[in-house]
Amino acid sequence: MHRLRLYFSITLLTLAALASDTPFAQEPMADVSSGKALYDTFQCWQCHGYEGQGGRSGPRLVPSSYPYVVFNQVVRYTNLMPAYSPNELSDAQLKKIYEFVQSLPKPSALEDVSKLKFD
Numbered sequence: 001m002h003r004l005r006l007y008f009s010i011t012l013l014t015l016a017a018l019a020s021d022t023p024f025a026q027e028p029m030a031d032v033s034s035g036k037a038l039y040d041t042f043q044c045w046q047c048h049g050y051e052g053q054g055g056r057s058g059p060r061l062v063p064s065s066y067p068y069v070v071f072n073q074v075v076r077y078t079n080l081m082p083a084y085s086p087n088e089l090s091d092a093q094l095k096k097i098y099e100f101v102q103s104l105p106k107p108s109a110l111e112d113v114s115k116l117k118f119d
């Protein structure tokens, strides 16, 4: 019985250690689920992909160093992309989409992609 309890404690400690390595444990993320829903509803994914990875009709959105004001201006006043007016997509909704896009995982650096290593 004691041994079982010991194993249980070790498992718990291991899980706690693993959990503390995740970025969520260090920096609590805002809830971006509503931003994701808006990204889907307003069809951003059609051209930019579900992970902001880009596609045939729209460039990659991740990683982006745009502050929100720039992101907002790009979505409101654009050339090749359909412009979204505040009547259609409010600033509050766009802010949520921005937070969702910021939360998407960044792509690996090219030197870290094993399939691109030829040595």
Ligand code: HEC
Pocket: 039, 042, 043, 044, 045, 046, 047, 048, 057, 058, 059, 060, 061, 071, 074, 075, 078, 079, 080, 081, 082, 084, 089, 097
């Ligand atoms: C019909 C396709 C399409 C849809 C839908 C679309 N975009 Fe775009 N988006 C584009 C294209 C094309 C560009 C490049 C615009 C240019 O260079 O003038 C772009 C550019 C952008 C950029 C700037 C990227 C950069 O690196 O400069 C952002 C940010 C962006 N879109 C966000 C969004 C968001 C948020 C939505 C949904 C609310 C959305 N887009 C919906 C096609 C689209």
